[in-house]
Amino acid sequence: MKTNESEYDRLLHDIYETIDNPCAWKDFCSHLRESVGAASVHLFGFDRQRDLFSWSDGFGLANAEPLERIRPLYRDDVRLSWLRAFPAGKWLHCGVELDCADDDDAGGTTGFALYPVADGHRCVALCKLVDHQRLTVILACSAQADDAPLAPAARALLERLTPHLSRAVRLYARRFALNADALAARKRAPAMLVSAQGEVLHSNEPAQQLLRATSLVRVRNRRLALTAPHHARLLEDIAVSEARLRSRANGAQAAAARFRALRIVGEKGEAARDASPDGASSASGQHEVLYAFYNVVVTPDDASAAELRAYAALTFYHPRSAPPVDEKVLAAAFDLSPAECRIALLLAEGLALKEIAAQVGVQHDTVRKQLQSIFQKTATRRQPELLRLLLNLPGGSAGAAPDAG
Known part of the structure; x- marks a missing residue:
């Protein structure tokens, strides 16, 4: 010393x-x-x-x-x-x-x-x-x-x-x-914290974008509104979990922590219109689907039964709210060339190598060689491993340091 x-x-x-x-x-x-x-x-x-x-x-x-x-x-x-x-x-x-x-x-x-x-x-x-x-x-x-x-x-x-x-x-x-809101926004999936009364206590920026992309979930006067019967099911689940936790029922905590899923399907043609000049919907004539995954969280364990409150921590998946891979982050983090970035982005969109070759206008072998270079630069070995990396990249603004002023 x-x-x-x-x-x-x-x-x-x-x-x-x-x-x-x-x-x-x-x-x-x-x-x-x-x-x-x-x-x-x-x-x-x-x-x-x-x-x-x-x-x-x-x-x-x-x-x-x-x-x-x-x-x-x-x-x-x-x-x-x-x-x-x-x-x-x-x-x-x-x-x-x-x-x-x-x-x-x-x-x-x-x-x-x-x-x-x-x-x-x-x-x-x-x-x-x-x-x-x-x-x-x-x-x-x-x-x-x-x-x-x-x-x-x-x-x-x-x-x-x-x-x-x-x-x-x-x-x-x-x-x-x-800023705490900026911290929450780093979680790329749309997320909300909702009380047993349906009050939205917190929502991150991706959740705000989701509200603009679909009519299957709405927030009115700080109250969550899902289509029937999902709304009633969610609030009932929170209330039942809260009652069981307050009574210290056997297995209540494990049941509350378990993840559930809601599959919310709209009518044909109900999909929200894209923000394009002509207002045309890219999903016209198709069923719109929204997934909501949630578990129930509670106030601290040392709270009295009367003070204990339960909340649903919701995470949503919707095709138009899913965050795209950020090309700038991809290029900066792994030094990919523009051509390699394009291959990676198309892979993340679900295209097969032959489809990518046809869309880009190159030979299939050229795409395979570029993929091998991407594997080397990203320290991945297989397409599933690369896809997991691509889908978990931060957004372009998430890693920016706040201005110290």
């Missing part, structure tokens, strides 16, 4: 380097881990208005750490209810008696545990660097399960660094507090 002045100067330099260089956070976490003798260091942020994880970086993190251990921090773990009121800029240390004379609930706390031991790590030190109505940013140090608490010199180093960390985080706050 290093705690000399040169080490402090290096960490200080790392902290202020992050203001202009977001990649420097990982360097800081790596150096801090070495300096205090921790097994891992994790820096993460929350959008508190929507209770969503919004940012994460660190060094030596366990696989489960970034997502599975964050959400309980401010909502699910009753042992941490007093942490919401714990002052920003003050460190909590596991196994060290806390000086909390001003906080009766936390006074004299020893053996503090942020979350259970998992993957051999446990939290030994934690500090809320920034904590206000919209955003909370926390720095946590973890150790091996059987390690002792941080040494006094390491705790003193953390205290010295805290005001500088808080200042850097405040200057960097716009990157920490990513």
